[in-house]
Amino acid sequence: MLFPLPTVLVVTGNMKEANIITIAWITMHTGKPPTLGIAVGIRGYSGEQIKANKNFSVNIATVDIMKEADFCGITSGKEVDKFDVTGFTKLPSMHIESPIIKECPVNLECKLVESNMVGPSNHFIGEILETHIDTDHLGNPEDPSALNILKVNPLIYYSGVREYWNLGEKVGDAYTVGKELI
Numbered sequence: 001m002l003f004p005l006p007t008v009l010v011v012t013g014n015m016k017e018a019n020i021i022t023i024a025w026i027t028m029h030t031g032k033p034p035t036l037g038i039a040v041g042i043r044g045y046s047g048e049q050i051k052a053n054k055n056f057s058v059n060i061a062t063v064d065i066m067k068e069a070d071f072c073g074i075t076s077g078k079e080v081d082k083f084d085v086t087g088f089t090k091l092p093s094m095h096i097e098s099p100i101i102k103e104c105p106v107n108l109e110c111k112l113v114e115s116n117m118v119g120p121s122n123h124f125i126g127e128i129l130e131t132h133i134d135t136d137h138l139g140n141p142e143d144p145s146a147l148n149i150l151k152v153n154p155l156i157y158y159s160g161v162r163e164y165w166n167l168g169e170k171v172g173d174a175y176t177v178g179k180e181l182i
C-alpha cells in the first residue's frame with residue numbers, strides 16, 4: 001500500500017537491440033551525485049541486459065502512452081521487440097549505449113554504479129549522467145527550465161489495486177506550508 005508510484009519505462013541494451021521494461025519501483029537515492037535505484041525482477045530480460053551493459057535510461061511515462069507502457073509491463077523482451085510493437089522512437093543517448101524514448105517528456109541517462117540482490121530482485125543503482133526535458137512542447141512559461149506538470153500528465157500507478165491514474169491538483173508548497181506551525 002505504498003502509493004502512488006510513478007510509471008517509468010526503463011530502456012536497456014543499445015540502439016540496435018534495445019528493450020523496454022515498465023517499472024514503478026523506483027526512487028531517488030542521492031542528490032550529489034544524482035543517483036536513483038530501481039528494483040528489477042530476475043525472471044525478465046531487462047535485469048540481464050543491465051548487468052551486461054552497465055547502463056540504462058529512465059523515461060517518464062504519460063497518460064497518452066498508457067497502453068504502450070502497460071504492454072511493456074506485461075510482455076518480455078525475450079519474446080517481442082517492444083520498440084517495434086509500440087512504435088516508440090529510439091533516440092541515441094549522449095553518454096550511454098541505451099537509447100532514450102522520444103515520446104517520453106523526461107529522459108534520464110544512467111550509468112550502473114551498484115548492483116545488489118534484495119531477496120528475489122535485482123536492486124540497481126544508477127548515476128544520472130544526463131537529463132533531457134521536453135520544454136519545447138511541455139514547458140512551463142513561468143520557469144523555462146521546468147515542465148508544466150499538467151501538460152505532461154504523468155501516468156500514476158496505484159499499486160495496491162493495479163490501476164493507472166492521472167495527477168490531481170496542486171495543494172501547497174513543500175518545505176513551506178509546514179512553517180505555519182513553527
Ligand SMILES: Cc1cc2nc3c(=O)[nH]c(=O)nc-3n(C[C@H](O)[C@H](O)[C@H](O)COP(=O)(O)O)c2cc1C
Nearest residue numbers: 022023024025039040041044045046073075076077
Ligand atoms: C505498472 C507496472 C509496474 C511494474 N513495475 C515493476 C517493477 O518496479 N519492477 C519489476 O521488476 N517489474 C515491474 N513490472 C513488471 C515488468 O514490467 C514485467 O515483468 C515485464 O514483462 C518485464 O519485461 P522484460 O522481460 O522485457 O524485462 C511492472 C509492470 C507494470 C504493468
